[in-house]
Amino acid sequence: MSSANSLAVEDLGSAAQRDRRKRILDATYQLARDGGFDAVQMRAVADRADVALGTLYRYFPSKIHLLVSALGRTFEQAEAAMRGKPVPGDTAADRVISVLKKTTRGLQGDPHLTEALTRAFMFADASVAAEIHDVGMLMTSMLTHAMDPERGGEVTDDDVAIARVIGDVWLSALVAWVTGRSTAADTAQHMETAVRLLLRD
Amino acid sequence: MSSANSLAVEDLGSAAQRDRRKRILDATYQLARDGGFDAVQMRAVADRADVALGTLYRYFPSKIHLLVSALGRTFEQAEAAMRGKPVPGDTAADRVISVLKKTTRGLQGDPHLTEALTRAFMFADASVAAEIHDVGMLMTSMLTHAMDPERGGEVTDDDVAIARVIGDVWLSALVAWVTGRSTAADTAQHMETAVRLLLRD
DNA sequence: GGACGAAGTGGAACGTGTTCCTATTATGTC
DNA sequence: GACATAATAGGAACACGTTCCACTTCGTCC
Numbered sequence: 001m002s003s004a005n006s007l008a009v010e011d012l013g014s015a016a017q018r019d020r021r022k023r024i025l026d027a028t029y030q031l032a033r034d035g036g037f038d039a040v041q042m043r044a045v046a047d048r049a050d051v052a053l054g055t056l057y058r059y060f061p062s063k064i065h066l067l068v069s070a071l072g073r074t075f076e077q078a079e080a081a082m083r084g085k086p087v088p089g090d091t092a093a094d095r096v097i098s099v100l101k102k103t104t105r106g107l108q109g110d111p112h113l114t115e116a117l118t119r120a121f122m123f124a125d126a127s128v129a130a131e132i133h134d135v136g137m138l139m140t141s142m143l144t145h146a147m148d149p150e151r152g153g154e155v156t157d158d159d160v161a162i163a164r165v166i167g168d169v170w171l172s173a174l175v176a177w178v179t180g181r182s183t184a185a186d187t188a189q190h191m192e193t194a195v196r197l198l199l200r201d
Numbered sequence: 202m203s204s205a206n207s208l209a210v211e212d213l214g215s216a217a218q219r220d221r222r223k224r225i226l227d228a229t230y231q232l233a234r235d236g237g238f239d240a241v242q243m244r245a246v247a248d249r250a251d252v253a254l255g256t257l258y259r260y261f262p263s264k265i266h267l268l269v270s271a272l273g274r275t276f277e278q279a280e281a282a283m284r285g286k287p288v289p290g291d292t293a294a295d296r297v298i299s300v301l302k303k304t305t306r307g308l309q310g311d312p313h314l315t316e317a318l319t320r321a322f323m324f325a326d327a328s329v330a331a332e333i334h335d336v337g338m339l340m341t342s343m344l345t346h347a348m349d350p351e352r353g354g355e356v357t358d359d360d361v362a363i364a365r366v367i368g369d370v371w372l373s374a375l376v377a378w379v380t381g382r383s384t385a386a387d388t389a390q391h392m393e394t395a396v397r398l399l400l401r402d
Numbered sequence: 403g404g405a406c407g408a409a410g411t412g413g414a415a416c417g418t419g420t421t422c423c424t425a426t427t428a429t430g431t432c
Numbered sequence: 433g434a435c436a437t438a439a440t441a442g443g444a445a446c447a448c449g450t451t452c453c454a455c456t457t458c459g460t461c462c
Contacts, residue, residue, distance in 0.1 A: 014429085017439090042419060052441045054422085063419065122323040126381030133382065158398075165395045168373035169366055180327030194366045197359075198398060215459085218409085243449060253411045255452085264449065 006069050007059045021059055023049040028070035032116035040067060040116060067120035068128050071113065076138070082106075087146045093199040095146040100170060100191050103142075107174070108184055118178045139167045147199070162198050169194040206331055207266045208259070222260055224250040229271045233317035241268060241317055262328070268321030269332040275318075276339050279307060288347050294400040296347040298393050301371065304343075305392070308375070309385050319379045322372070340368045348400070363399050370395040 007021065027048035031040045042063060046056040060066040082102060089095035107114040121132060143163035144155045173190055176182040182190075208222065228249035232241045243264060247257040261267040283300070290296035308315040325333055344364035345356045374391050377383040383391075 016428085020440095038418095041417095053420090053443080055440055057420075058439080061420095119324070122376065123320070124380060129380065129382045132380075161394045161398060164391065165366070165370055165398060168370040168395075171373050172369035175323060179325055181325070181330045181333065190365070193362050194369075197362060197366060217458090221410090239448095242447090254413085254450090256410050258450075259409075262450095 006065045020051055024051060024056060024059055025070045028066055033110060033113045036112035037116040037119040064120050064124050067116055068124060071117040087149055092147040093195050096143055096195050097192050099142055099146045101188060115178045118174060136167060140164055165198060166195060207261045207270050221252055225252060225257060225260055226271050226274055229267055234311050234314040237313035238317040238320040265321050265325050265329055266332060268317055269325055269329050272318040273332060273336050276336055279304060280339055280343055288350055293348040294396050297344055297396050297400060300343060300347040301392050302389060316379045319375050323376060341365060366399060367396060
């Protein structure tokens with residue numbers, strides 16, 4: 001599902017246009033990875049992509065759309081790479097904490113990229129609600145799977161509710177970490193405490 | 202206290218200074234309530250508060266500091282209005298839900314204000330940590346008080362941890378509502394579920 | 403009262419996201 | 433090939449957060 005106003009790949013007829021779009025997204029990715037949200041400046045993106053500023057705005061109507069388009073898929077891939085692998089841990093709480101730690105470590109390996117992505121998502125309005133919802137669903141299913149690895153697709157309402165609460169805590173902790181208000185260790189500790197409160201067996 | 206922080210009330214010697222600070226926060230509140238984040242423009246705030254732009258920046262080093270401080274004051278007032286009054290509800294969960302509903306209803310009655318304050322909260326970096334910490338402590342103490350109205354200042358570590366998790370859920374739900382990803386009813390339902398998961402007696 | 407430093411005023415100026423305009427280049431049609 | 437239309441280049445212009453500067457007012461100490 002493409003964003004409401006960005007030009008999607010399938011909307012572009014010519015190879016030159018698809019190439020322009022790719023150059024723009026490449027430039028965005030590099031700038032975000034190297035310098036975070038503030039380094040993704042529209043003139044810099046246009047410059048690096050060898051495209052006029054007006055053209056950039058023709059393809060992506062705002063900096064937020066640009067970042068969400070450029071980084072959304074990267075984020076999904078990073079999350080999906082974790083799916084399917086066996087989750088270590090004897091209790092549900094241990095397994096959930098393991099998943100959370102691995103996910104968080106992955107994001108923290110590219111701090112600038114994560115900062116740019118998180119800021120863009122937090123600033124985004126309803127036009128990117130679908131993408132954000134997808135990420136939330138992915139997170140929830142990852143967590144319910146960690147809670148009940150045996151059970152195939154069968155999860156209780158309680159499990160889903162708990163997973164959503166953990167997802168909320170995770171998001172808050174991520175924002176706090178991205179904005180420099182807490183350290184990686186604080187983030188991990190806080191999430192572990194929350195999980196043990198919710199999954200006390 | 203470095204110059205990167207907002208000037209707190211207790212730092213201000215003269216009555217004229219306290220009055221300037223109050224006028225600034227009043228102007229911020231009004232602009233935010235009427236037009237949201239984008240309407241809180243520094244020149245407009247300075248203008249309405251009858252203060253020079255440089256003076257505004259002397260009291261609050263950025264728009265984010267300004268908005269977060271305004272949020273803090275609003276919270277203080279809400280908490281003061283609630284203090285002393287008995288919290289209805291027979292169980293801790295009922296009382297916490299009552300407090301959350303009242304607070305949330307207040308915020309949802311002023312959607313523009315809530316949007317402005319939530320955006321500021323999500324965009325705040327480490328330099329606003331002090332102000333955000335104040336808000337977090339206020340929220341936490343409101344919640345722990347609802348959990349144990351009898352106990353004076355005595356709260357367990359568990360109570361504080363639970364209150365923090367509830368605060369995270371509340372913030373996530375607020376962001377979802379502000380960005381149009383969930384309705385007010387969804388928000389209330391989700392928070393109630395989270396509280397009952399955390400405070401099952 | 404006078405001196406002096408801190409605080410405030412008024413406004414210019416700068417950076418970056420966004421919009422807009424004109425000239426130029428591709429692209430498709432006859 | 434000639435033309436019409438769309439896309440792009442190039443860049444000026446605007447909006448708003450932020451910084452800075454020259455000047456004035458306020459408060460305090462002698």
